[in-house]
Amino acid sequence: MFLIDAGTSYIKTLDTSSGEKRIFPVTDRSSYIELKPEIVTGHNASLFKGSKKVSELVALAEGIRTISKEANFIVLDIGSRDMKLVSFYENNFERCDWNTSCGAMIGFTIELMIKYFNKELKNIPDTDKKLDITCGLLGITKFFDGISKQETIEENLSALMNGMAHYAWHFSGKPDRLYLSGGLTQNDVFTKHMKKLIKELIILDRFTLLEGLKFRVSKGL
């Protein structure tokens, strides 16, 4: 069976028969637009007409349940456009949240700024400086204020990611332990800032929602 997590910036696919996973940037539309998934989730799910659609939060909740067998835990999925949170208590769904306005565009903003200034993540330093932000756009404003004071671009990019890490931590309820999922798990600078805030950060990958769709298929849902 063919499954798709159609995110804002990246389309992730899973062929359950071969186990093959692929990622397409949304900018490369011709490479994925003809795909015919049986089930689809994500912000761009409506691009795949005729496919069964599943809510992203439901896919995250069911996906993390196949990954973690713990009784109590929280998972935070950070994508380009939003953050999704699900928590379980004594093996039961406890609460969920989905930040689509404040805190929005965090993943997209980080990628945009790194590309705009033509920087590589490996050259971004660690810093304790933090730009206080509540969304990507406000973060950009603070960033440009910073570099106008002759501070380095690299340090301010790191401070931007530190501010976003703090925002994500607050959004999660300041937990001591957290599963982190989504595209930002691939950003070592961001995850390093998160690790300073959270005692135990369990880093997953960007395919958790597809695991949720796979679970649905296995249950015939």
Added chain:
Amino acid sequence: MKIGFTGVPPYKIIEKYKNLYPNAEWTDLDVPIRSISRSIAVDYIPETTCSIIQTIISNSISLHPDLIIASVGKGKCDSMSFIIPIIRRTLKDAKIIEIENHEQMSRGNPICTSDIPLIEKFNLITDTVTNGPIKKELKISKATAGYWGVPPYDYSLLELFPNNTHIFGWTRCMENGTPNNLELELYIDPKTPTVFYSQAFCAKNILAKELAKNNKGLYVEVDGAIDNSTKEKIKAFLELNNCF
């Protein structure tokens, strides 16, 4: 004779003017009217004002009622008091009655706890402001979901909920005929998965967020029309809590 009202004025004053003007056309100025743009209000008040207050200004200016019965005080909100001078200046020949509602006699909540679709519940509750308590019997349901808050600006939000959704918060106070009853406004059923709704830029966001946090509910803040992401969030919350 065109009579507009806002919030929940005391029923006695509604009755008084219904008797004085039996053929008057009554309009709830809180409720959006498709042909009237909310953006009319931004010529008078900041855009960072809640949708309901913007709607009251836009409706008042467009419909030009002869009489406005304006609820003010703790049963409504400070913003209502602040926009009355603007309406007075703009509608010079309209009579405006500012009135507080301190009614504490409970009328009960048969609509809030019934098994009819949530939109119908809201329509019936808003009708009670001018027509008094509902007279027909409604079947009480066992709650599988809860909605806490004021009537939303965008009623399409209500289509997402199951029929066995019980209403809490200020809308419950509306049906009860006691809009200034904080104890009832804070009442919820902790066992019922509840969506805590507030209009953006409304002080009730403080209550909504706190109640949601303490009761594992979902806090939702919406400015104007509800977007698809917020709808998806509510649908997921209801699905993950087995509300259907």
